[in-house]
Amino acid sequence: MNATVKIGKVSLELPLITAPMAGYTDRVYRFLAKEAGAALTYTEMISAQGLIFSNQATWALLDLAGEPGPVAVQLFGREPEVLAEATRLAVAAGAALVDLNMGCPTPKIVKNGEGAALMRDIPRAAAIVAAMVKAAGPVPVTVKMRKGWDEHSANVVEVARAVVDAGAAAVAVHGRTRNQFYSGQADWDCIRQVKEAVPVAVIGNGDIKSAADAAAMLERTGCDAVMVGRASIGNPWLLRAIRAQMTGRPPEPEPDVKTRIAMALRHQQLLIELKGETTAVKQMRKHLVYYLRGLRGAARLRQKLYTLTTGAEVVSCLHNYLQEIEAGKQNYDGV
Ligand SMILES: Cc1cc2nc3c(=O)[nH]c(=O)nc-3n(C[C@H](O)[C@H](O)[C@H](O)COP(=O)(O)O)c2cc1C
Known part of the structure; x- marks a missing residue:
């Protein structure tokens, strides 16, 4: 159709x-x-x-x-x-x-x-x-x-x-x-x-x-x-x-955690360009809740993200999270 x-x-x-x-x-x-x-x-x-x-x-x-x-x-x-x-x-x-x-x-x-x-x-x-x-x-x-x-x-x-x-x-x-x-x-x-x-x-x-x-x-x-x-x-x-x-095309695979985080960071970068860093980082918090929904340790990660005020801090926090997930750590400690 x-x-x-x-x-x-x-x-x-x-x-x-x-x-x-x-x-x-x-x-x-x-x-x-x-x-x-x-x-x-x-x-x-x-x-x-x-x-x-x-x-x-x-x-x-x-x-x-x-x-x-x-x-x-x-x-x-x-x-x-x-x-x-x-x-x-x-x-x-x-x-x-x-x-x-x-x-x-x-x-x-x-x-x-x-x-x-x-x-x-x-x-x-x-x-x-x-x-x-x-x-x-x-x-x-x-x-x-x-x-x-x-x-x-x-x-x-x-x-x-x-x-x-x-x-x-x-x-x-x-x-x-x-x-x-x-x-x-x-x-x-x-x-x-x-x-x-x-x-x-x-x-x-x-x-x-x-x-x-x-x-x-x-x-x-x-x-x-x-x-x-x-x-x-x-x-x-x-x-x-x-x-x-x-459009009758085959379904794409569900996004993995890396894909979701990459998209969230792209969203943040576009928001910074549009609204400036202070506003963007604050507004991004509510979007991150959705980007990260269902991921392992998401509640703790969210708490940590809510304390961050610069784009670079968010990038590094999410990269650390990803590394821990990829290293197979069971207990993500949010740093
Ligand atoms: C946070 C939020 C903001 C909304 N703002 C508007 C709005 O500005 N104008 C509007 O017509 N509907 C607004 N809605 C309603 C949505 O457009 C939509 O009708 C509603 O969420 C039902 O669709 P959904 O089940 O796909 O979410 C809002 C809904 C939410 C959750």
């Missing part, structure tokens, strides 16, 4: 997309995800208000200059005119798609009527999308949503219809309610129901952890593309595995 996905005027070579994840899906994550096979990546969610108020940290999230392949810029907010203005800024920055966040469950966001709270105010959601579509010109506008606010009010089909009527060129559906946050299992049935209800591309999201999961999501829901989130952090090999399966 090697299907092209159409989202408005944008064509994706493979139905493989990575999810927006605040704190993770920066330029470096996106670069490595593209390299591993993602046909489309998303920015972290970006405050529409922050862009308009010229908040420097917010603007840094919108820096797409020179990135390979298409990037979707995800915006959050609640005022149609603010989101319209932010859409213009995202388009000017090079967004291939502009996405509206209707899934963020965080109290800080929903108490402002943003993120998943918009699923409880369909007229507002539709007005926002209509304003964004008008502002985006030829660039497609998409919406990422959840199953609903809670199990009793699960209204994703109704919301999807409303935003598509307002001009959305695709919808991404995470099969959990707002009240579930990230717990329990994602409900893929609601993704199928949305696919049956709207004439645009539907992107299925939630709990894809293997190439087999990706294939099952496509088959069981009929969705046009899969979106992979948490399982891709510190694990570009998952995207490679899904790409191999989608």
Whole structure:
């Protein structure tokens, strides 16, 4: 299977997309995800208000200059005119798609009527999308949503219809309610129901952890593309595995410890070049948790890594670890 996905005027070579994840899906994550096979990546969610108020940290999230392949810029907010203005800024920055966040469950966001709270105010959601579509010109506008606010009010089909009527060129559906946050299992049935209800591309999201999961999501829901989130952090090999399966190539071997550490160090180096050493080493800690997950002595190694402040210290700590592992030492002592 090697299907092209159409989202408005944008064509994706493979139905493989990575999810927006605040704190993770920066330029470096996106670069490595593209390299591993993602046909489309998303920015972290970006405050529409922050862009308009010229908040420097917010603007840094919108820096797409020179990135390979298409990037979707995800915006959050609640005022149609603010989101319209932010859409213009995202388009000017090079967004291939502009996405509206209707899934963020965080109290800080929903108490402002943003993120998943918009699923409880369909007229507002539709007005926002209509304003964004008008502002985006030829660039497609998409919406990422959840199953609903809670199990009793699960209204994703109704919301999807409303935003598509307002001009959305695709919808991404995470099969959990707002009240579930990230717990329990994602409900893929609601993704199928949305696919049956709207004439645009539907992107299925939630709990894809293997190439087999990706294939099952496509088959069981009929969705046009899969979106992979948490399982891709510190694990570009998952995207490679899904790409191999989608293009009919044999699966690649699981990465060994050396390969994982080499990739983690490459990630760190790219992050240092992007954000400077102090910020990069700090931010790298949370990625390292995933790169090292399941390795022998990973908990101790992590503790040690959390005390380090320079890139060179991290490199030497990981090289020492590797040497000990390769020497077959049973008790890694973290130095
Ligand atoms: C740390 C973290 C940050 C996230 N940030 C965003 C975000 O900025 N925008 C968004 O729409 N979803 C965000 N999500 C939700 C993911 O995009 C995705 O919908 C969810 O993790 C389910 O997919 P998964 O099971 O493949 O992880 C975030 C999830 C996590 C774990």
